[in-house]
């Protein structure tokens with residue numbers, strides 16, 4: 001069986017699962033949001049990571065169906081945690097360009113929110129910087145519609161695409177996720193430190209939230225804190241994990 005037909009079958013059978021990685025308030029240690037990261041469950045190859053099937057899903061268009069499953073499952077889980085009495089936290093969902101270009105996307109999001117009962121302000125959609133750079137009038141209209149619904153919008157992998165300030169100001173976004181490639185050597189490479197400081201300050205002046213991705217060490221955390229970064233995500237706090245495994249952490253800082 002080709003990888004494509006295997007993925008097609010997985011879509012029919014919904015052979016996917018979500019892992020969740022917390023986003024941490026660096027001042028209080030609280031979990032303020034979680035990012036959903038999809039995995040493909042297979043019998044022969046175990047759990048397949050998104051890097052190994054999302055590109056094929058994008059090429060074949062299967063990403064639209066996978067993306068709908070991810071959105072529904074993420075929203076369902078967020079609602080389940082709220083119903084169980086946990087502090088409501090935002091659920092961040094990654095989007096591919098192809099989903100965003102789909103005419104049915106807005107209706108699909110509206111429907112999934114209605115079906116799962118999740119309030120729109122607890123949904124955050126992540127769009128990569130390279131996606132928004134290819135912006136069209138249609139895309140700006142779609143972002144505006146999502147924003148008017150109360151959905152939060154975040155720019156993922158920020159810093160890799162050289163988008164300008166004036167450009168960002170046109171978009172109804174709330175958050176910049178600083179790409180982990182800038183965090184990795186932040187304590188040893190003055191260029192990376194300078195880039196991260198510039199992003200933090202730019203975001204402040206635009207009244208945007210920033211989050212540092214890929215925080216792995218106490219040293220990175222201390223530096224980020226000292227530069228005024230208020231939120232972080234990374235292995236230092238927690239790897240992505242199943243909903244069951246994450247529950248105690250969510251419960252603990254309820």
Ligand code: G
Nearest residue numbers: 036037038049050051054070094095096240
């Ligand atoms: O989970 P992992 O740690 O391997 O994620 C790798 C990449 O896959 C990340 O860039 C992430 O944005 C992307 N990714 C994870 N889940 C999804 C998803 O549900 N949809 C899309 N489009 N990309 C995802």
Ligand code: G
Nearest residue numbers: 094156157213214215216233234235236240
């Ligand atoms: O592109 P996106 O930001 O959606 O990708 C998130 C990816 O980063 C996932 O593959 C996730 O597993 C990975 N990740 C999360 N935290 C860390 C970290 O601290 N270090 C590294 N190297 N990768 C991380």
Ligand code: MN
Nearest residue numbers: 035094126156
């Ligand atoms: Mn992401």
Ligand code: NA
Nearest residue numbers: 156157179213
């Ligand atoms: Na990212």
